[in-house]
Amino acid sequence: xxxxxxxxxxxxxxxxxxxxxxxxxxxxGTHGLAxxxxxxxxxxxKPREKGGIGAFLSGSAGRSTGLVIALIVLIIVGIVTGGDxxxxxxxxxxxxxxxxxxxxxxxxxxxxxxxxxxxxxVGAIVALSSVWATTLATQTLAADTHWIVLVFVAxxxxxxxxxxxxxxxxxxxxxAFIATLAMLAAARGLAELIAQRRTQIVRDRDFxxxxxxxxxGIPVLVIIFAVVAVIGWVLLNRTTFGRRTxxxxxxxxxxxxxxxxxxxxxxxxxxxxxxxCGLAAVMLMARTNTGTSTHGTLYELDAIAxxxxxxxxxxGGRGTIVGTVIGVLIFTTLTNVxxxxxxxxxxxxxxxxxIIVAAVLLQQRVSRPSRT
Amino acid sequence: xxxxxxxxxxxTLAVAVVALSASxxxxxxxxxxxxxxxxxxxxxTQAPAGNAGSSNDAPxxxxxxxxxxxxxxxxxxxxxxxxxxxxxxxxxDVDLKVxxxxxxxxxxxxxxxxxxxxxxxxxxxxxxDGAALTDVxxxxxxxxxxxxxxxxxxxxxxxxRTTILGDNYGMGVSAGTYACEQVKExxxxxxxxxEIAGIDALPxxxxxxxxxxxxxxxCGQNVDNRVAAEFTVxxxxxxxxxxxxxxxKIDIMWNHDxxxxxxxMAALDQANRHEMVFIGGAGSANAMRWIQxxxxxxxxxxxxxxxxxxxxxxxxxxxxxxxxxxVQVEVPKRVVLNAPVVTKENVEKYLPxxxxx
Numbered sequence: 001x002x003x004x005x006x007x008x009x010x011x012x013x014x015x016x017x018x019x020x021x022x023x024x025x026x027x028x029g030t031h032g033l034a035x036x037x038x039x040x041x042x043x044x045x046k047p048r049e050k051g052g053i054g055a056f057l058s059g060s061a062g063r064s065t066g067l068v069i070a071l072i073v074l075i076i077v078g079i080v081t082g083g084d085x086x087x088x089x090x091x092x093x094x095x096x097x098x099x100x101x102x103x104x105x106x107x108x109x110x111x112x113x114x115x116x117x118x119x120x121x122v123g124a125i126v127a128l129s130s131v132w133a134t135t136l137a138t139q140t141l142a143a144d145t146h147w148i149v150l151v152f153v154a155x156x157x158x159x160x161x162x163x164x165x166x167x168x169x170x171x172x173x174x175x176a177f178i179a180t181l182a183m184l185a186a187a188r189g190l191a192e193l194i195a196q197r198r199t200q201i202v203r204d205r206d207f208x209x210x211x212x213x214x215x216x217g218i219p220v221l222v223i224i225f226a227v228v229a230v231i232g233w234v235l236l237n238r239t240t241f242g243r244r245t246x247x248x249x250x251x252x253x254x255x256x257x258x259x260x261x262x263x264x265x266x267x268x269x270x271x272x273x274x275x276x277c278g279l280a281a282v283m284l285m286a287r288t289n290t291g292t293s294t295h296g297t298l299y300e301l302d303a304i305a306x307x308x309x310x311x312x313x314x315x316g317g318r319g320t321i322v323g324t325v326i327g328v329l330i331f332t333t334l335t336n337v338x339x340x341x342x343x344x345x346x347x348x349x350x351x352x353x354x355i356i357v358a359a360v361l362l363q364q365r366v367s368r369p370s371r372t
Numbered sequence: 373x374x375x376x377x378x379x380x381x382x383x384t385l386a387v388a389v390v391a392l393s394a395s396x397x398x399x400x401x402x403x404x405x406x407x408x409x410x411x412x413x414x415x416x417t418q419a420p421a422g423n424a425g426s427s428n429d430a431p432x433x434x435x436x437x438x439x440x441x442x443x444x445x446x447x448x449x450x451x452x453x454x455x456x457x458x459x460x461x462x463x464x465d466v467d468l469k470v471x472x473x474x475x476x477x478x479x480x481x482x483x484x485x486x487x488x489x490x491x492x493x494x495x496x497x498x499x500x501d502g503a504a505l506t507d508v509x510x511x512x513x514x515x516x517x518x519x520x521x522x523x524x525x526x527x528x529x530x531x532x533r534t535t536i537l538g539d540n541y542g543m544g545v546s547a548g549t550y551a552c553e554q555v556k557e558x559x560x561x562x563x564x565x566x567e568i569a570g571i572d573a574l575p576x577x578x579x580x581x582x583x584x585x586x587x588x589x590x591c592g593q594n595v596d597n598r599v600a601a602e603f604t605v606x607x608x609x610x611x612x613x614x615x616x617x618x619x620x621k622i623d624i625m626w627n628h629d630x631x632x633x634x635x636x637m638a639a640l641d642q643a644n645r646h647e648m649v650f651i652g653g654a655g656s657a658n659a660m661r662w663i664q665x666x667x668x669x670x671x672x673x674x675x676x677x678x679x680x681x682x683x684x685x686x687x688x689x690x691x692x693x694x695x696x697x698x699v700q701v702e703v704p705k706r707v708v709l710n711a712p713v714v715t716k717e718n719v720e721k722y723l724p725x726x727x728x729x
Contacts, residue, residue, distance in 0.1 A: 200404075290635075342597050
């Protein structure tokens with residue numbers, strides 16, 4: 001059981017908050033972005049590649065190498081085909097914003113998969129949290145007090161759903177696949193019941209302005225994503241909690257004999273993911289100004305795909321937050337490049353499948369075979 | 373497994389209790405009933421005044437009508453369902469059986485088979501997929517139960533007694549024609565025209581896009597940038613935010629569906645891109661309000677009252693009556709509804725038909 005989570009660390013943070021280095025203001029005028037020209041393009045693209053390659057090859061992130069290559073290839077394709085439209089700060093931020101919501105979910109998912117579990121209910125939990133936090137009663141309460149109420153409610157709903165999953169799996173001895181499949185159906189159904197299948201508009205302007213705004217040119221959503229990624233990385237690689245997670249996922253019996261309370265730890269992992277889903281719901285509410293039962297459709301598959309191509313073992317016991325973050329960025333960049341080239345969604349889906357296979361194959365080729 | 377020591381049990385319990393009490397606080401937040409007398413905006417789909425009553429409205433023999441439609445997971449379909457049920461309530465001689473909405477064709481086939489076994493007098497069917505439901509609808513027809521096909525068409529003429537369609541192709545044509553008018557009016561040379569479609573795999577989306585392209589062709593234009601969303605707010609936001617990066621300047625944009633339009637509008641607001649003539653589709657109450665505010669140029673109506681009309685016709689067919697305003701003694705084989713364009717000029721007239729997302 002080698003918890004070979006590597007030191008490919010600060011690199012990730014740098015990649016996440018990529019445009020943080022001296023961000024120009026978002027030039028989203030009506031006159032296009034031609035004005036920001038190739039200078040910005042180069043300035044914007046280079047650090048990303050440099051930060052990427054430098055950090056990842058110097059660190060022992062062998063397993064992420066295939067992934068980084070895939071991302072760089074995508075970025076080059078984007079620059080070649082999209083030119084300034086792709087390599088602009090505004091577009092980079094668009095990609096990061098698009099990845100932020102599913103990114104937070106994927107980081108939570110990394111912990112559950114590392115711990116040898118799986119959660120299919122993340123999309124449904126996001127939907128339920130977003131609906132619960134935008135009901136008339138909650139919004140009225142928020143209007144009377146503060147918008148933090150919306151955030152609190154979403155987080156609590158997410159955590160409680162995670163707790164239910166965790167208790168059923170850890171103490172009820174249900175297979176994770178089945179317990180979360182049940183939650184997938186039930187949470188979305190409950191969301192539909194509460195919302196009466198309508199779209200609930202977020203009326204709290206302060207909430208929208210806070211989460212929709214930017215700090216130093218970086219959207220708040222992207223900052224949240226970066227912070228969650230850093231916290232996730234520290235938690236997985238630098239704390240007892242993280243070590244226990246890898247131990248439980250690698251060999252539960254050995255972990256139990258080593259004195260880890262496997263059941264309780266497993267439960268915590270699902271609560272953690274539930275919290276991440278609650279946070280993702282808040283971010284989605286800010287992005288779309290709504291709470292609805294259709295939010296988070298197919299998040300479970302997107303998150304699992306990002307985690308697995310990131311290099312986390314689906315069987316548990318080995319995981320990487322950095323890889324997950326890059327995995328998410330690959331998919332959002334892919335969508336962005338395809339849209340810039342006016343290609344249809346069916347082609348995108350095929351490419352997505354090909355990229356999943358190619359990235360995993362590359363990883364196996366490039367990385368030294370590691371004993372697990 | 374060995375039992376965990378009691379101490380940790382207690383602690384786990386304590387954690388659970390804390391979490392549960394927090395959830396109780398949140399549980400107070402599920403209510404959606406307005407406290408004040410503020411109406412929550414029910415999808416009021418009253419028939420506009422002017423539909424004269426006739427002897428047909430008088431109660432006839434009691435008929436049982438089975439109704440099955442897709443899951444009402446967004447505003448337009450929700451309005452379809454609620455309008456159909458309200459229509460049925462108007463008639464004392466109609467007993468409406470509503471099957472649970474589903475997006476799974478095989479589940480819907482099972483529902484229709486149940487209706488056949490129950491020997492209902494007529495079936496109103498809005499299929500998840502017209503082709504997939506054709507066989508079972510034919511089976512119902514052969515069993516002597518008239519099927520009224522709503523919105524998405526069967527692939528065989530023998531599967532339905534009457535078909536009521538919103539005009540998807542016509543919707544695209546209306547949007548394209550309006551776009552052409554704008555090009556002329558604003559005197560745009562070489563305008564950038566964008567399209568945000570719904571689910572591309574659905575024939576209705578393909579029809580809409582074809583109509584849009586054909587109408588644009590008539591004035592020498594074409595669609596420059598096209599993305600497809602999934603009729604959800606989230607997908608609308610995702611696709612639109614990428615689209616506005618792809619096209620730094622857009623002159624005219626048609627979004628097929630006002631429910632996903634909420635997400636599109638969120639993306640436009642986020643990027644502060646309101647330079648384009650923004651045309652919607654379906655005709656939700658939100659879209660009409662945006663038109664009033666000037667945030668949207670127009671929306672093309674796709675009537676959410678089709679299933680209600682279907683219930684009406686099902687009742688007449690089951691009671692062997694015709695449509696009173698027509699000379700013909702039987703209900704027509706095919707009714708195609710109009711797809712008018714709502715703009716600032718006529719939005720007041722259509723507002724009552726707007727459905728809440």
